[in-house]
Amino acid sequence: MRILVCISNVPDTTTRVKFSSDNTSVDNSGVQWIINPWDELALTRAMELKEDSSNAISTVTVATVGPATADPTLRKALAIGADDAIRVESETGDAYQVATQLAAVCKSGDFDVVLCGIESSDYNGSAVGGMLSEILDIPSVSAVSGLKAEGEEVIISRDIDGGREEVSVPLPFVAIVQKGIAKEPRIAAMRGIMMARKKPLQVVPAVESETLTGYLEFALPQAKAPCKMVDADHVKELVGLLQNEAKVL
Amino acid sequence: MSVLVYTENWDGRFKKLSYELVSYASGIAGMTGGSVTALSIGNVGRDELSTLGSYGATNVLSAETVPSGLDNQLYTQVIAAAMEKTGAKVLVMANNNSGKAIAPRLSVRLKAGLASGVTALPESVDPVIVQKKVFSGKAYAKVKILSDSAILTLSQNSFEIRETGGSAAIEAFDPGVDASVAKTNIRDVQKQEGKLLLTDAELVVSGGRGMKSPDNWGPLEELAGILGAATACSRPVSDEGWRPHEEHTGQTGKIIAPNLYMAFGISGAIQHLAGVSASKCIVAVNTDKDAPIFEAADYGIVGDAHKVLPELIAEIKAARAQ
Numbered sequence: 001m002r003i004l005v006c007i008s009n010v011p012d013t014t015t016r017v018k019f020s021s022d023n024t025s026v027d028n029s030g031v032q033w034i035i036n037p038w039d040e041l042a043l044t045r046a047m048e049l050k051e052d053s054s055n056a057i058s059t060v061t062v063a064t065v066g067p068a069t070a071d072p073t074l075r076k077a078l079a080i081g082a083d084d085a086i087r088v089e090s091e092t093g094d095a096y097q098v099a100t101q102l103a104a105v106c107k108s109g110d111f112d113v114v115l116c117g118i119e120s121s122d123y124n125g126s127a128v129g130g131m132l133s134e135i136l137d138i139p140s141v142s143a144v145s146g147l148k149a150e151g152e153e154v155i156i157s158r159d160i161d162g163g164r165e166e167v168s169v170p171l172p173f174v175a176i177v178q179k180g181i182a183k184e185p186r187i188a189a190m191r192g193i194m195m196a197r198k199k200p201l202q203v204v205p206a207v208e209s210e211t212l213t214g215y216l217e218f219a220l221p222q223a224k225a226p227c228k229m230v231d232a233d234h235v236k237e238l239v240g241l242l243q244n245e246a247k248v249l
Numbered sequence: 250m251s252v253l254v255y256t257e258n259w260d261g262r263f264k265k266l267s268y269e270l271v272s273y274a275s276g277i278a279g280m281t282g283g284s285v286t287a288l289s290i291g292n293v294g295r296d297e298l299s300t301l302g303s304y305g306a307t308n309v310l311s312a313e314t315v316p317s318g319l320d321n322q323l324y325t326q327v328i329a330a331a332m333e334k335t336g337a338k339v340l341v342m343a344n345n346n347s348g349k350a351i352a353p354r355l356s357v358r359l360k361a362g363l364a365s366g367v368t369a370l371p372e373s374v375d376p377v378i379v380q381k382k383v384f385s386g387k388a389y390a391k392v393k394i395l396s397d398s399a400i401l402t403l404s405q406n407s408f409e410i411r412e413t414g415g416s417a418a419i420e421a422f423d424p425g426v427d428a429s430v431a432k433t434n435i436r437d438v439q440k441q442e443g444k445l446l447l448t449d450a451e452l453v454v455s456g457g458r459g460m461k462s463p464d465n466w467g468p469l470e471e472l473a474g475i476l477g478a479a480t481a482c483s484r485p486v487s488d489e490g491w492r493p494h495e496e497h498t499g500q501t502g503k504i505i506a507p508n509l510y511m512a513f514g515i516s517g518a519i520q521h522l523a524g525v526s527a528s529k530c531i532v533a534v535n536t537d538k539d540a541p542i543f544e545a546a547d548y549g550i551v552g553d554a555h556k557v558l559p560e561l562i563a564e565i566k567a568a569r570a571q
């Protein structure tokens with residue numbers, strides 16, 4: 001069984017967001033790039049599954065769509081344990097453009113299980129995994145918080161409102177994963193970092209693609225009014241404010 | 250411009266979110282004098298279906314023979330068939346588990362640009378230009394849909410429901426999709442019945458690492474109980490197993506927008522705020538006057554949660570008794 005983990009290269013989650021002077025694009029100068037948190041969890045789970053020798057998982061590949069500046073993020077994924085990496089040489093357009101590129105990667109790679117994070121922490125689209133599965137015309141399962149292999153089958157836990165379901169779908173499929181898929185993201189060890197330098201990172205040309213959406217303009221949220229402080233000895237005052245001023249009680 | 254809205258049901262019932270969706274769809278249709286058709290999938294009674302009319306749907310398509318277990322491919326094809334039947338140019342869905350599962354597939358199938366997690370009506374509908382949050386709430390972006398049709402997924406609790414007092418014509422809808430399209434084999438379902446869902450809750454009481462121990466949650470649960478609130482927590486609290494994972498709020502957990510969010514012993518890390526900053530009112534109780542949570546809060550108390558909680562419970566009870 002071959003697993004592909006799709007990786008989005010995103011600014012560190014503590015990054016202060018800045019825009020170009022005309023506010024039409026995001027200013028990424030000085031940004032620290034990381035593996036999108038959900039993709040990192042997906043990769044962690046993929047490694048756990050592969051290392052359990054009772055599972056017949058042969059390889060874990062990571063792929064991203066982006067310019068060469070995304071290579072360090074792919075190397076990090078290799079250091080965590082992925083066997084090889086693929087980067088589609090392309091500027092990233094919208095989710096549809098990225099999904100089109102990843103679909104081409106999937107078609108050329110014969111993967112059985114494709115893992116995508118539920119969203120990327122930059123544009124919060126929650127779209128690439130679902131789009132990818134529809135382009136490939138294969139099953140997708142979303143809100144996935146558990147994956148285990150049972151012989152030739154993969155058993156999937158997905159979150160539903162107020163609970164969870166255990167489901168399976170025929171291979172190949174796309175699982176769109178979220179919290180719970182792995183407990184904590186795996187951190188690369190020194191040995192992994194050394195080994196990652198020698199692992200294959202293949203750069204492939206982009207296929208023809210289009211975009212269905214575009215960003216016109218960015219803005220920061222309006223500054224909010226300062227917090228009204230209530231003395232710890234006057235809790236009653238807080239109740240009054242919540243009832244009469246905020247009108248939420 | 251006619252609008253299709255997919256109204257999911259929960260065991261045959263709609264909820265506030267469903268009416269938010271219909272109200273939103275109706276707002277878009279109103280911008281161009283179009284009409285709203287609601288699509289329901291699975292078995293829902295006529296009375297329940299007709300409630301959609303009160304929020305602006307003029308027609309309801311009821312695909313009642315489609316099985317209710319979610320299969321992304323089947324649901325995608327059913328909704329696509331309804332888009333074709335109605336000729337709608339805009340599709341409105343929820344930005345929840347099922348919306349996130351199906352909307353991207355529909356975007357490909359219909360070649361319709363997707364704007365996910367929108368919180369307000371578009372500023373224009375031809376072309377569709379709509380604002381959405383990006384960078385987990387740290388910024389807003391204006392998205393332009395470049396395709397002929399558009400799919401918008403609406404964040405829960407972000408759009409006010411509007412009763413129009415109208416009524417809808419209900420029609421059985423056969424999407425003509427072969428059931429064998431569905432490939433999801435549902436082997437087991439575990440569900441807690443009757444529990445208030447965090448994402449549905451109007452009031453939320455939340456605890457962080459400052460609560461010190463899972464044994465200290467009693468007063469927090471009591472407060473939630475008297476308010477009819479749901480309970481939530483920060484990520485380390487659920488990672489430690491102090492509270493169940495469903496309660497984890499924040500960027501990597503649940504993203505909520507209740508009317509009131511009360512944070513006890515939560516520092517207010519940027520990743521936590523990403524999940525709660527859309528709350529209409531935030532109350533913070535923290536021993537550290539410099540905790541970042543106070544920058545996001547509307548009301549704050551610098552103090553010990555273990556002391557403030559019992560007093561708050563007593564004061565709310567007293568206020569209620571009046």
Ligand SMILES: Cc1cc2nc3c(=O)[nH]c(=O)nc-3n(C[C@H](O)[C@H](O)[C@H](O)COP(=O)(O)OP(=O)(O)OC[C@H]3O[C@@H](n4cnc5c(N)ncnc54)[C@H](O)[C@@H]3O)c2cc1C
Nearest residue numbers: 457458459483484499500501514515516520521536537554
């Ligand atoms: C990629 C990534 C994703 C993340 N996603 C999330 C997420 O989704 N949700 C999330 O919550 N976190 C998330 N985090 C973690 C986040 O950065 C913080 O570590 C976390 O939110 C801190 O939780 P806390 O506020 O409960 O604990 P702490 O930061 O330890 O804060 C405890 C607070 O309690 C106060 N306190 C102590 N004693 C008392 C008392 N007796 N009474 C009142 N107050 C007291 C302290 O002053 C302190 O402010 C993420 C981190 C990363 C890197």
